[in-house]
Amino acid sequence: MTFIIGQRYFNEADVSLGLGHVVAQQDRMVKLHFGAVDEQRIYAKDTAPLIRFKPQVGDAINCRDGRVVMLTKVTERDGLLHFEGTLDDSQPIQLDETALADNIALSQPKDRLLNAQLDSPKWFQLRQDAAEVRSQLWQSDWYGLIGCRTALLSHQLYIARQVSGRFAPRVLLADEVGLGKTIEAGLIVHAQLLNGLADRVLFLVPDSLVHQWMVELLRRFNIHASVFDEVQCQALIDSGYANPFESAQQVLAPLSLITESAERFEQLKAAGWDLMVVDEAHHLKQPEYDSYLDSALMFDERTLSEDERAYAVIEALSEVIGGVLLLTATPEQLGQRSHFARLRLLDKDRFNDYAAFVEEQAHFEPIAAGVGLLIDAQQHNTALPLKQVDKLLAPHVADSVLKELHKLAQAPENTPAFILRLLDQYGTGRILFRNTRQSVSGFPERVLSLTTLQAPVSYVAMDAEVMGLSPEMCFQAQQDDSQWTETDPRIPWLVEMLAGLKNEKVVLIAHHADSIRALANRLREKYGLHAALFHEGMSLVERDQAAAWFADFEQGTNLLLCSEIGSEGRNFQFARHLVLFDLPPHPDLLEQRIGRLDRIGQGREIYLHVPIFNNTLQLTWFRWYHEGLGLFERPNPAATMLYEKFKPSLHQSLQAATVEQLIQDTREQSKQLLQTLARGRDRLLEYQSHPPMAEQWVDQAESAEAVDTLIDFMHRVYDLYGVDFDINSNGSEILRPTEQMQGHFPRLPDEGMTVTYHRHHALANETWHYLTWEHPMVSEVMDMILTQEKGNSTLVAIQHRDLKPGQLFLEAHYQYALSGRQNRYLAGILPPQRIRQLFSEGGKNLADQLDPITLDQASQSVPQKTAVAVLKAKLPVLKQLLQLADLKIKQQHNELIRHWQKRVKRALEADIVRLQQLAELNELIRETEIKQAQNQLALALERVAAMQPQLDSLRILVTM
Numbered sequence: 001m002t003f004i005i006g007q008r009y010f011n012e013a014d015v016s017l018g019l020g021h022v023v024a025q026q027d028r029m030v031k032l033h034f035g036a037v038d039e040q041r042i043y044a045k046d047t048a049p050l051i052r053f054k055p056q057v058g059d060a061i062n063c064r065d066g067r068v069v070m071l072t073k074v075t076e077r078d079g080l081l082h083f084e085g086t087l088d089d090s091q092p093i094q095l096d097e098t099a100l101a102d103n104i105a106l107s108q109p110k111d112r113l114l115n116a117q118l119d120s121p122k123w124f125q126l127r128q129d130a131a132e133v134r135s136q137l138w139q140s141d142w143y144g145l146i147g148c149r150t151a152l153l154s155h156q157l158y159i160a161r162q163v164s165g166r167f168a169p170r171v172l173l174a175d176e177v178g179l180g181k182t183i184e185a186g187l188i189v190h191a192q193l194l195n196g197l198a199d200r201v202l203f204l205v206p207d208s209l210v211h212q213w214m215v216e217l218l219r220r221f222n223i224h225a226s227v228f229d230e231v232q233c234q235a236l237i238d239s240g241y242a243n244p245f246e247s248a249q250q251v252l253a254p255l256s257l258i259t260e261s262a263e264r265f266e267q268l269k270a271a272g273w274d275l276m277v278v279d280e281a282h283h284l285k286q287p288e289y290d291s292y293l294d295s296a297l298m299f300d301e302r303t304l305s306e307d308e309r310a311y312a313v314i315e316a317l318s319e320v321i322g323g324v325l326l327l328t329a330t331p332e333q334l335g336q337r338s339h340f341a342r343l344r345l346l347d348k349d350r351f352n353d354y355a356a357f358v359e360e361q362a363h364f365e366p367i368a369a370g371v372g373l374l375i376d377a378q379q380h381n382t383a384l385p386l387k388q389v390d391k392l393l394a395p396h397v398a399d400s401v402l403k404e405l406h407k408l409a410q411a412p413e414n415t416p417a418f419i420l421r422l423l424d425q426y427g428t429g430r431i432l433f434r435n436t437r438q439s440v441s442g443f444p445e446r447v448l449s450l451t452t453l454q455a456p457v458s459y460v461a462m463d464a465e466v467m468g469l470s471p472e473m474c475f476q477a478q479q480d481d482s483q484w485t486e487t488d489p490r491i492p493w494l495v496e497m498l499a500g501l502k503n504e505k506v507v508l509i510a511h512h513a514d515s516i517r518a519l520a521n522r523l524r525e526k527y528g529l530h531a532a533l534f535h536e537g538m539s540l541v542e543r544d545q546a547a548a549w550f551a552d553f554e555q556g557t558n559l560l561l562c563s564e565i566g567s568e569g570r571n572f573q574f575a576r577h578l579v580l581f582d583l584p585p586h587p588d589l590l591e592q593r594i595g596r597l598d599r600i601g602q603g604r605e606i607y608l609h610v611p612i613f614n615n616t617l618q619l620t621w622f623r624w625y626h627e628g629l630g631l632f633e634r635p636n637p638a639a640t641m642l643y644e645k646f647k648p649s650l651h652q653s654l655q656a657a658t659v660e661q662l663i664q665d666t667r668e669q670s671k672q673l674l675q676t677l678a679r680g681r682d683r684l685l686e687y688q689s690h691p692p693m694a695e696q697w698v699d700q701a702e703s704a705e706a707v708d709t710l711i712d713f714m715h716r717v718y719d720l721y722g723v724d725f726d727i728n729s730n731g732s733e734i735l736r737p738t739e740q741m742q743g744h745f746p747r748l749p750d751e752g753m754t755v756t757y758h759r760h761h762a763l764a765n766e767t768w769h770y771l772t773w774e775h776p777m778v779s780e781v782m783d784m785i786l787t788q789e790k791g792n793s794t795l796v797a798i799q800h801r802d803l804k805p806g807q808l809f810l811e812a813h814y815q816y817a818l819s820g821r822q823n824r825y826l827a828g829i830l831p832p833q834r835i836r837q838l839f840s841e842g843g844k845n846l847a848d849q850l851d852p853i854t855l856d857q858a859s860q861s862v863p864q865k866t867a868v869a870v871l872k873a874k875l876p877v878l879k880q881l882l883q884l885a886d887l888k889i890k891q892q893h894n895e896l897i898r899h900w901q902k903r904v905k906r907a908l909e910a911d912i913v914r915l916q917q918l919a920e921l922n923e924l925i926r927e928t929e930i931k932q933a934q935n936q937l938a939l940a941l942e943r944v945a946a947m948q949p950q951l952d953s954l955r956i957l958v959t960m
């Protein structure tokens with residue numbers, strides 16, 4: 001489309017915005033102002049959902065100054081429409097399209113009906129059904145959460161539903177490795193986008209995960225995030241963008257893009273975002289230095305390390321961006337204090353005192369115990385132990401909560417709601433979510449396969465402490481000529497093991513990229529083994545190519561050699577053998593490594609192959625990880641705390657007796673700590689992140705999918721729009737455009753496409769499009785149906801025993817819809833309202849007596865010629881009935897608006913009261929959240945007051 005400033009367009013996806021005009025355009029973007037709702041919107045030119053408004057000679061058009069002009073001539077000059085016409089008093093007038101009113105309605109069912117432009121009843125029916133379905137979708141709590149290509153897993157659905165309904169949510173998603181934080185974040189973003197709670201979303205991820213994120217967002221969530229790197233930024237600047245980040249709505253960028261360039265950071269900060277997602281947030285390290293937010297110092301390399309700068313830029317961004325999702329599987333990797341620092345990014349006021357934070361955790365235990373007793377009683381269907389619970393809670397909760405507890409004696413069915421309230425008010429649940437393997441079942445067994453090897457003489461000669469956990473690196477640093485790969489026995493051990501595993505895929509991780517490079521050379525040169533490599537010395541594209549080569553089961557390699565960066569975020573669950581070529585220097589890193597294979601979708605047991613040198617520090621660490629913490633069997637939530645404590649001893653070369661003591665102490669303290677955590681913090685976190693009732697949500701979500709209704713609806717759409725569809729026996733359908741197609745059909749490529757409506761097929765066949773009520777094709781089809789004129793005027797015959805033949809009725813459907821930004825969220829409370837009127841020839845409104853279903857069932861189509869004849873014969877009476885319909889709606893208008901305002905007030909006030917109550921008890925409720933909710937209410941009431949009826953469709957019914 002070519003856009004000229006001043007041209008007038010409708011947004012076909014939201015006609016309630018009124019008639020917009022082009023105010024600016026640049027390269028691929030166009031900006032419109034919609035005067036009726038005073039909003040600016042920016043669109044990509046090639047996908048803009050805009051329809052040019054082109055009135056014709058004979059049309060009466062409304063001008064901005066309120067005058068109405070009957071058009072006698074329409075011409076185009078320099079891209080703008082010029083009109084000649086007459087005013088009411090027959091005065092001639094000339095004007096151009098810039099003078100048109102902003103609130104012109106798009107479809108004109110009245111004109112079409114009176115001009116005998118009648119559509120078949122099928123079109124009318126489709127239009128009514130689309131309006132009904134859309135209204136239900138917008139009211140559904142599941143809208144945005146069940147249309148993604150993901151299995152419906154209760155722990156993810158629960159978190160996503162909790163978070164996605166909030167304004168500007170700020171949370172830490174901290175599920176254990178591989179439990180689906182990316183999926184949870186994707187669901188939250190998707191639902192926020194669909195519900196109009198966010199438009200501009202920024203994803204900042206480690207360099208090595210950019211490609212994987214891009215693919216997951218697109219493949220699972222239909223989110224087309226634009227990937228930004230330095231080259232892309234420069235290209236956009238060269239093409240005229242002052243700020244490259246303003247060119248796209250959803251941006252995915254490596255965090256390094258802004259930590260390495262002050263200019264890019266400032267641009268990103270100025271680009272305005274609703275929501276920011278930061279992956280692998282454990283890398284953010286709060287600087288100790290005070291004025292680190294000073295932008296001149298932030299980028300001075302002498303002041304901050306890379307991880308500290310990462311923290312500083314995210315802190316600066318989180319001060320200007322409302323919604324923030326931080327993702328990390330290992331929140332405590334750098335210790336409790338650094339965990340606290342990340343919570344501080346989400347809420348500075350709340351997390352300003354570390355000592356208080358630590359102290360607070362101690363009170364979680366009695367509350368968790370109380371919640372536990374209630375949940376147990378629920379699950380086993382036994383009497384609620386109210387006295388016991390009262391005793392536990394009384395010292396820690398408000399009196400109002402205890403009162404509610406006592407009421408459960410009379411109304412035990414309110415227990416689940418009470419538990420939720422308790423969790424909501426007395427934990428970190430609103431801000432921190434963490435699911436663990438213990439609370440989410442179905443993970444594979446881990447099988448440890450340990451091989452102890454004699455260290456080569458050259459290693460033994462080195463000082464154990466200096467040698468550390470990667471002896472080969474230490475050796476190499478001291479040698480010029482000989483290579484460690486020539487003597488290291490791990491290599492022949494590896495080759496032999498690989499030979500035994502034949503066609504299995506194997507991931508090998510070592511701490512250093514140099515170890516990986518040397519190992520790859522040796523395997524290739526001496527043994528003819530070609531492995532894929534994945535390390536920080538490679539470009540992002542090279543890494544993605546290597547991962548893809550490894551993932552290819554037909555022509556790919558079976559061995560992937562990764563440095564530690566391969567141990568984060570990547571999906572390698574198609575493999576089940578992991579070689580730990582060395583041990584990482586932190587228990588969380590070990591968990592990250594194992595998590596590449598031990599993640600959702602694994603399905604089979606995984607094998608951990610660990611070669612360890614006797615008589616080295618490696619053995620001490622192995623025993624400490626294994627016998628002390630049990631880390632090769634399952635994650636250990638106490639590991640970080642114990643690491644902090646025992647770190648000094650672990651780094652020393654130790655006598656055998658001291659090692660035994662160290663391991664015994666670790667084991668005992670781990671046991672105690674785990675028990676304490678399981679009673680307090682972790683238990684509460686577990687309930688908050690995945691309460692038992694979440695299981696039922698999966699069933700609810702499944703029934704909200706309404707797959708059969710969708711299939712029926714889409715089949716009618718294909719029939720009417722001329723799209724060819726073939727149903728296959730494998731659960732898919734093939735859609736193809738045809739010559740008979742009625743204009744453009746959204747998202748249907750010329751070559752056709754394979755689709756499925758079923759989740760299990762969609763998960764198994766990633767090349768098929770997964771059509772759901774939330775899929776862009778389906779949403780755009782509904783937009784198309786509801787905004788085009790087709791189906792807004794029809795005539796049918798009806799045969800019904802209660803209705804005498806020869807009568808005529810006029811059915812008019814008016815629609816009231818909210819307009820403006822966030823209308824989707826409000827639309828959840830007040831979806832587009834349809835007012836139906838049904839008049840007899842005598843002007844009696846029979847809408848309540850004759851419901852639409854009865855009429856639909858009794859109706860038959862009428863040949864076009866007959867319909868036109870009836871219409872002509874009844875024109876005078878129809879005109880009167882149309883006037884009557886308008887009059888009636890005007891009479892009801894104020895009453896309707898008041899009624900809807902009450903409804904909106906009731907819903908939004910309940911939210912505000914709940915937040916205020918929570919704020920008294922739980923500091924995690926932010927003042928801004930309450931203010932936002934109050935502003936939202938004021939805005940909503942204004943929006944409701946501004947609603948105007950639009951005549952949507954008309955049907956004439958003639959009885960036989």
Ligand SMILES: Nc1ncnc2c1ncn2[C@@H]1O[C@H](COP(=O)(O)OP(=O)(O)OP(=O)(O)O)[C@@H](O)[C@H]1O
Nearest residue numbers: 150151177178179180181182183329569571599600
């Ligand atoms: N609901 C789901 N449906 C289908 N696949 C899923 C689902 N949840 C997770 N997965 C798959 O499981 C793997 C792990 O999920 P994800 O990457 O979201 O976990 P994570 O917690 O972010 O992992 P990490 O801690 O390694 O960053 C991915 O391959 C993901 O696609």
